[in-house]
Amino acid sequence: MSMLGPAEIRNLAQKLDLRPTKRLGQNFVIDAGTVRRIVRVAEVTPHDTVIEIGPGLGSLTLALLPEVQRVIAVEIDPVLAAQLPETVAHHAGPYAERLTVIHDDALRIASADLPAEAQPTALVANLPYNVSVPVVLHLLDVLPSLQRGLVMVQSEVADRLAAGPGSKVYGVPSAKAAWYADVRRAGPVGRTVFWPVPNVDSGLVSLVRREPPATAASRNEVFAVVDAAFAQRRKTLRAALATWAGSPVLAEEALRKAGVDPGARGEQLAIEDFARIAESRSV
Structure with a gap:
């Protein structure tokens, strides 16, 4: 050898x-x-x-x-x-x-x-x-x-x-x-x-x-939230997810339902947080 x-x-x-x-x-x-x-x-x-x-x-x-x-x-x-x-x-x-x-x-x-x-x-x-x-x-x-x-x-x-x-x-x-x-x-x-x-x-x-986060949302749905959250890094999640959710108001509603501060930014969230956000719209 x-x-x-x-x-x-x-x-x-x-x-x-x-x-x-x-x-x-x-x-x-x-x-x-x-x-x-x-x-x-x-x-x-x-x-x-x-x-x-x-x-x-x-x-x-x-x-x-x-x-x-x-x-x-x-x-x-x-x-x-x-x-x-x-x-x-x-x-x-x-x-x-x-x-x-x-x-x-x-x-x-x-x-x-x-x-x-x-x-x-x-x-x-x-x-x-x-x-x-x-x-x-x-x-x-x-x-x-x-x-x-x-x-x-x-x-x-x-x-x-x-x-x-x-x-x-x-x-x-x-x-x-x-x-x-x-x-x-x-x-x-x-x-x-x-x-x-x-x-x-x-x-x-x-x-x-490891096992992915326990969520009713699919991986693709979760990754769509990740992509949207980081598309414009300096924006709050309420603004960054507006297109994904349909409007800033709907984005804020989804974020609050997921227990995430609408004023936070994507770089503050773990994958489990993104999964909860995706789930808030998929159920």
Whole structure:
């Protein structure tokens, strides 16, 4: 079992005539210590089936395979998807049978696209910066088997995902992620562990599945309130929810019914508050 270092990464890239693209958010981890740390912090076990989004050249995949039952790697780039099994066979031959590669867009993946006997229990990934939040929310939504995750994202995005009510960076991603999971920062990652080196630092985010708030409102109804509340951050909820409710008066009525101050702002509310507001109009 051998890991990919800077020389191996560059040799692979040269072989594939690979030029990392910003469009696909491609920044490859070249530091073996970082991927080992990710696997350790993710606390995966031999019973886990891990879904990895954007495996790229395979650095994290190689670190995961010895530790888990199976890795389902979802890669949008056809060249990288075709290369990954070869890389694993060369560097981690005894574990090659644990790898399943799916060439697809993670934002289109559904439970039915994955092996029925191997629904993922954990998400572990170095996520492309440009789609990190949509991917996390989508997978938590469509893969009920996911019980936890550890993702590496842009540091600023990590702050937003893990933020609680009252924080300056609390917003739509924070509230929606909280519908599905307990979310926290799990450590920083410097930019020099990537090739090419991005112009921002990264951060690890831990997600542990929890039950959504008990409410008669649907998830879509609750998320519609979240979207409306943060569409104009400086407005009071009475004003921000006016279009959603039909008028400022109806918004105030819904807020008071939910036990929420109409003069409050969205960044002060927890996901449970948004659920009560949605329920006040859905029943």
